[in-house]
Amino acid sequence: MGKDLTIKGGEFLLKKTEANSIFIPEEFDEEQLMIAQTCDDFLEAEIFPILDRIDSQEEGLMRSVVEKAGELGLLGVSIPEEYDGFGQSFVTSMLASERMGAGNSFAVAFSAHTGIGSLPIAYYGNHEQKQKYLTKLATGEWAGAYCLTEPGAGSDANSGKTKAVLSEDGKHYIMNGQKMWITNGGFADVQTVFAKIDNDRVYSAFIVEKNWDGIVLNPEEKKMGIKGSSTRQIFYNDVKVPIENLLGKRGEGFRIALNILHMGRIKLGGNVLGAAKRAISQAINYANERKQFGTLIANFGSIKHKIAEQAIRTFTTECAVYRVSKDIDNAIEINKAEEGCDYGRAVMGAFGEYGAEAAIMKVFGSETLDYVVDEMVQIMGGMGFSAEMPADKAYRDSRINRIFEGTNEVNRLIITDTIIKRGQKNHIPLFEKAKEIIAGLDNLTDTFETKGYYEDKLVFVENFKNIAMMLMEAAVNKFDRKLMQEQEVQNSISDILMNVYVAESTMLRVQKAEATQSEEMIKIYKDMLDVYIFETASLINKHALDAIYSIDDDELSDKLVKGTQIYTKVSGVNVKDARRRIADKLIEENKYCF
Amino acid sequence: MKILICLSNVPDTTTKAKFVNDNTAFDTTGVQWIINPWDELALTRAIELKSDAANSIDNITVITVGGKDAEPTMRKALAIGADDAVRVDAEPKDAYYVAAQIAEYLKSNPFDLIFSGIESADYNGSAVGGMIAEFLNIPSISAVSKMNIENGQVNITREIDGGTEDVTSELPVVSIVQKGIAKEPMIAAMRGIMMARKKPLNVVAPVEIEALTEIVNFELPQAKPACKMIEPENVKELVSLLQNEAKVI
Numbered sequence: 001m002g003k004d005l006t007i008k009g010g011e012f013l014l015k016k017t018e019a020n021s022i023f024i025p026e027e028f029d030e031e032q033l034m035i036a037q038t039c040d041d042f043l044e045a046e047i048f049p050i051l052d053r054i055d056s057q058e059e060g061l062m063r064s065v066v067e068k069a070g071e072l073g074l075l076g077v078s079i080p081e082e083y084d085g086f087g088q089s090f091v092t093s094m095l096a097s098e099r100m101g102a103g104n105s106f107a108v109a110f111s112a113h114t115g116i117g118s119l120p121i122a123y124y125g126n127h128e129q130k131q132k133y134l135t136k137l138a139t140g141e142w143a144g145a146y147c148l149t150e151p152g153a154g155s156d157a158n159s160g161k162t163k164a165v166l167s168e169d170g171k172h173y174i175m176n177g178q179k180m181w182i183t184n185g186g187f188a189d190v191q192t193v194f195a196k197i198d199n200d201r202v203y204s205a206f207i208v209e210k211n212w213d214g215i216v217l218n219p220e221e222k223k224m225g226i227k228g229s230s231t232r233q234i235f236y237n238d239v240k241v242p243i244e245n246l247l248g249k250r251g252e253g254f255r256i257a258l259n260i261l262h263m264g265r266i267k268l269g270g271n272v273l274g275a276a277k278r279a280i281s282q283a284i285n286y287a288n289e290r291k292q293f294g295t296l297i298a299n300f301g302s303i304k305h306k307i308a309e310q311a312i313r314t315f316t317t318e319c320a321v322y323r324v325s326k327d328i329d330n331a332i333e334i335n336k337a338e339e340g341c342d343y344g345r346a347v348m349g350a351f352g353e354y355g356a357e358a359a360i361m362k363v364f365g366s367e368t369l370d371y372v373v374d375e376m377v378q379i380m381g382g383m384g385f386s387a388e389m390p391a392d393k394a395y396r397d398s399r400i401n402r403i404f405e406g407t408n409e410v411n412r413l414i415i416t417d418t419i420i421k422r423g424q425k426n427h428i429p430l431f432e433k434a435k436e437i438i439a440g441l442d443n444l445t446d447t448f449e450t451k452g453y454y455e456d457k458l459v460f461v462e463n464f465k466n467i468a469m470m471l472m473e474a475a476v477n478k479f480d481r482k483l484m485q486e487q488e489v490q491n492s493i494s495d496i497l498m499n500v501y502v503a504e505s506t507m508l509r510v511q512k513a514e515a516t517q518s519e520e521m522i523k524i525y526k527d528m529l530d531v532y533i534f535e536t537a538s539l540i541n542k543h544a545l546d547a548i549y550s551i552d553d554d555e556l557s558d559k560l561v562k563g564t565q566i567y568t569k570v571s572g573v574n575v576k577d578a579r580r581r582i583a584d585k586l587i588e589e590n591k592y593c594f
Numbered sequence: 595m596k597i598l599i600c601l602s603n604v605p606d607t608t609t610k611a612k613f614v615n616d617n618t619a620f621d622t623t624g625v626q627w628i629i630n631p632w633d634e635l636a637l638t639r640a641i642e643l644k645s646d647a648a649n650s651i652d653n654i655t656v657i658t659v660g661g662k663d664a665e666p667t668m669r670k671a672l673a674i675g676a677d678d679a680v681r682v683d684a685e686p687k688d689a690y691y692v693a694a695q696i697a698e699y700l701k702s703n704p705f706d707l708i709f710s711g712i713e714s715a716d717y718n719g720s721a722v723g724g725m726i727a728e729f730l731n732i733p734s735i736s737a738v739s740k741m742n743i744e745n746g747q748v749n750i751t752r753e754i755d756g757g758t759e760d761v762t763s764e765l766p767v768v769s770i771v772q773k774g775i776a777k778e779p780m781i782a783a784m785r786g787i788m789m790a791r792k793k794p795l796n797v798v799a800p801v802e803i804e805a806l807t808e809i810v811n812f813e814l815p816q817a818k819p820a821c822k823m824i825e826p827e828n829v830k831e832l833v834s835l836l837q838n839e840a841k842v843i
Contacts, residue, residue, distance in 0.1 A: 073784025
């Protein structure tokens with residue numbers, strides 16, 4: 001699968017990507033923008049006025065608003081048309097996720113329903129299963145949930161104990177076990193439940209209906225944030241699951257779970273964008289109204305710094321999120337064209353291909369949103385700390401993003417591990433290139449000469465890539481298979497990989513946007529790129545040195561340090577003025593406007 | 595029965611207006627365009643009326659006088675629920691010009707019920723609906739806040755100073771609507787959005803008509819002066835400021 005991809009998963013490290021080959025948000029077409037507007041209108045009319053009621057878990061309220069989204073067709077964006085959905089591209093479904101992401105607790109219910117709640121059936125279900133369940137999920141007649149985590153099996157998801165044993169008459173699996181942290185658990189009619197058949201080591205997946213005998217729900221969990229989202233523990237006591245409700249093949253459950261999580265991770269990258277943009281707009285609104293020392297606080301440099309930095313992190317996240325989303329769409333199309341590849345496998349193959357990028361977006365996106373809401377509280381000062389103001393909800397609701405869909409700790413390990421494995425399995429010629437880079441360190445000299453705006457940026461980004469690759473080679477060389485036990489080293493390399501991917505995506509977006517955006521806007525885009533690259537160079541330098549001294553390879557350390565110092569050298573940027581220009585534009589527009 | 599909605603393509607109401615060419619033209623750079631909010635309410639009411647089979651409404655058409663750049667806004671109307679759209683291919687010069695173009699279209703394409711928003715959110719002229727009726731010599735009713743169809747005529751409630759007035763009218767009629775005609779504008783559903791590209795959007799050539807007015811100059815309202823705070827015990831100072839500075843008492 002995926003032989004003819006323009007760019008393979010993890011290949012961004014090795015390949016110079018042309019700006020024209022990536023998708024940028026400036027290219028959304030009229031129909032996509034209309035769908036986005038529908039999401040905005042829906043939140044404005046149905047969700048924002050009742051956020052507090054949703055958070056108090058008023059009986060039946062969340063279920064009813066999910067249903068209303070269904071009436072508008074918003075639950076069926078990515079469901080194939082033959083199952084009452086709209087068969088839209090992944091990019092379009094990401095755009096819908098982004099816009100709905102501004103909806104606090106509702107966003108979580110929506111995301112769980114349309115993503116992990118519906119898509120396992122969409123991608124792995126047979127025709128009868130899709131006919132029976134997917135059509136109802138697409139319209140909102142039924143709600144969906146995904147039941148993987150258990151009290152003893154969180155990050156180590158496959159260690160769960162839920163069992164399914166074939167009944168004597170061979171017509172049912174008898175399911176016993178316990179699942180927890182189940183989003184939409186309180187009202188979902190259909191659950192995808194992962195359980196082990198007999199003494200299998202790996203999961204199988206089952207479609208389970210809430211009303212079957214033996215299913216018991218614990219009361220709602222009391223949570224720090226997303227309080228309106230239903231989160232339950234579910235017990236399965238001798239639940240009779242008809243054998244036709246086995247989803248996919250026996251033993252395929254863990255693969256399904258992982259692939260669905262890849263998808264969920266990228267989706268999370270989209271969700272946080274919507275939340276971040278709304279938080280930034282609300283923070284700017286406040287800064288544009290609050291006066292201290294006789295002037296609006298928006299006029300202070302410290303506040304401008306915060307506003308600009310919120311926007312830079314959101315903008316750069318967005319560049320990478322939509323770049324990989326389009327790469328996924330392309331991969332789906334290529335996979336679909338291959339003989340014998342059904343729709344579900346084509347889609348799952350594409351998500352699997354970009355597993356590292358998915359993990360990058362999950363970690364980078366969730367940390368972006370946490371930064372944005374933290375500074376939102378700070379910009380609002382005392383009012384930010386008041387539970388009467390939106391910062392309170394935004395701050396509490398953001399925190400879960402670093403935990404669910406695989407913790408950021410697990411995802412940081414996935415980033416490095418996935419790319420290293422793709423290199424070792426020769427999907428990408430990572431280690432050949434890495435060895436070349438290390439061999440070239442002896443003669444490496446600092447010969448940078450400025451050649452032009454994008455030419456220079458390209459050099460910086462390629463240099464950052466060199467650091468990532470030489471460190472992966474050094475780490476594998478030193479620790480080999482024991483690298484998994486050196487999580488701190490992996491974390492440092494993952495942080496570099498994330499920043500490389502985001503920096504390159506931002507550079508490519510700005511370059512491509514020149515063709516359609518006004519000169520004024522491109523100037524601000526360039527300011528954001530300048531500040532980001534400048535800051536990233538220092539960050540990469542720090543992470544690289546952390547990794548080098550932790551790898552502690554007597555022969556290599558000095559060379560690697562030298563390489564790091566040269567490869568992280570970038571042109572100086574007046575970050576103060578650049579941030580002020582960015583902030584001034586946002587303050588003038590009184591909202592997030594990029 | 596056929597309904598025609600006159601639809602203006604206007605800048606989003608949160609747009610910060612800027613002017614170019616020596617303050618003689620509106621700067622459209624970066625502006626997001628929307629359906630004029632009053633026209634959107636008219637469309638919503640028309641769709642509500644159509645959904646009641648007793649009203650026997652066969653078709654809702656939207657018409658816009660504008661360039662190709664107005665088409666996304668028109669397709670939005672199709673996504674919300676209009677059946678087809680007509681674009682008179684000309685820049686809208688003034689209310690008279692727009693009304694004359696729409697009236698000309700109506701002469702060869704008769705409709706029973708013509709809706710127009712009470713004003714447009716950009717130039718707020720409040721003139722097009724009445725002018726169309728005048729061109730066609732048919733009744734127009736303004737400030738309409740409620741409307742129903744019964745026995746081939748319309749029953750209308752309109753806002754008047756201090757109260758409301760109920761009127762009926764034979765068809766055809768131009769109904770100039772204001773807030774209240776529909777509760778909230780309808781949200782375009784996914785199905786509507788998908789269908790919009792398949793619905794007809796016909797472009798017709800304009801007739802030659804001279805605009806009667808010309809924009810000479812735009813001016814932004816003066817920025818609000820800083821707010822002066824007066825301590826509660828200084829009532830005398832407050833009175834003096836209101837008399838001498840603000841000159842309001």
